[in-house]
Amino acid sequence: MPFTRRDFMAASAGFAASTALGLKPRMAHAQLALGEIRLDVVSDGSLTLPGGFIFDTMPKDALAPILEKYDLSAEVLTPPCNVTLMRSGKRVILFDVGSGPDFAPNAGEIVTSLEALGVTPEDVTDVVFTHAHPDHLWGLLDDFDDPLFAQASYMIGKAEWDYWMNPNTVDEIGDARASFAVGAQRRLAAIEDTITLFNDGEEIIPGVAARATLGHTPGHMSFEVRDGSNAVMILGDCIGNHHVAFEQPAWISGSDQDGEAAAKTRVDLLDQLAAEKTQIIGFHLAGDGIGHVEKSASAYTFVPGEKA
Template sequence: MAVSRRKFLAGAAGMVAGQSLMMMPAPAHARIALGDIQLDVVSDGSLALPGGFIFDPMPQAELLPILENLGQSAEVLTPPCNVTLMRQGGRVVLFDVGSGPDFAPTAGDLLASLEALDVAPDDVTDVVFTHAHPDHLWGVLDDFDDPLFSQARYMIGQAEWDYWTNPNTVDQIGDARASFAVGAKRRLDMIAQQITFFTDGAEILPGVAARACFGHTPGHMAFEVRQGSEAVMILGDSIGNDHIAFARPQWHSGSDQDPETAAQTRLSLMDQLSHEQTRVIGYHLTGNGVGYVDKTSTGYAFVKEG
């Protein structure tokens, strides 16, 4: 009997997930209920980055005591990758799709994490991208370079799409990020027929509104999920870590493509989130990324749930 590529991949994913589950506990996840909306935070693994990737532009004499006080190494960063899964009625929605197998050896665990929740790639009805960096986008294709979530429609901010699909971006982004541009364009081109675009403030799905958070990338979006008076903000990388981004949000970060705009975005967003006490899900915030933003005398702090 002939086996289709899709069935082969589904079976392989199930085998990998099964082996992973026998070797270790099911991937940790947090669950949030908002009326008829269920949000699960699932793991795509983690990254291992040199500290300078974020810290190099910052005033070192001020930076190091803050990091020491927060228990954060200045040399190595190991941020988690927290993918948000939303289910409502017949919709199964992913906000970002992780790294896939080609970006980092410590990441690419999304399929096993979804399997632990009995969610298969073909169950996903919608994929929404915060932005097109590798650890958020590169998991969109399978091992045969076909769209992994074959039944899904895809959504991305118009400005983000325009930037990464522009053939001039690879020549303008700088050598350190040239591979990001090549990888993003190739993957976005593969889903071009299934993708739709939105702008700031659009209700992209029932109860889900786009929030422009430019700076980390030119068209980065966050998403407010709301039911009545309750809301959760899916941050993506608009607040990129749980230490210095909170303690000194005004400082420029080496991870941001437009550091000045990103700093303004962080300050505005944290002011709103702390004032309204909105629960957040951060892609690279500690643990499952779920918590609140608390205003302090010198900046802000991430208050982790659980």
């Protein structure tokens, strides 16, 4: 369905009512240790989305029992925004930077969340982007349109960079997402002189390998953080929720720019993650985003929490 920032604002008109149901942003924080690597998951708040943003492309009769199972509204969704902070040696690395103040009214909390850990924007040495959608990128600039993380170097997949920086993207992406392209180009241009581009399979930081997980955007990347035989996969939005993406990963989601490619990515990745018993961190997965994947005869399940 067509979806714009206006839809966020309209859906947020009912946000006060949703808080009565416990659907309010919170300062999520969880931590994983992977050898000498420390991973913290902090909150950028949450989004308030019209349910149709995801569900309109899906068969309504088959969708209904999934909504009931997970106690979901078909009208409004409030997914969390879970940002991953990695500390390894002297490096302080952020995977995505959240929304900033200009996209969603109940997001943009990353600086406050980092401060709770004693981390300031000036402490961040590296910023790695999964993709350039607003809730992952628009927190890049401060109130003066300067990079908020002033001491950081920046990394993004080459295909993702090329897509959003292509001047034709604004005209070709469609009216519903044209503002996404304008916003991405403005912010990425601000760091053009300090950005490093990478490709699938490259080790971008010691212990961190890029994994192409295409479809949600044309160059979407996930990141495998590994210490010996132990690994954590930072997913971004390639698996974008804890419910229908696991129950029916082959269904086309309205949130994905290339629905068919994204569905194939989900099916293949869920199969791999379940087989390898890899821990995951999902930007919009329930709670703090940490968990693992289990496979049943007909579906997958997100199991939240750190594995024993």
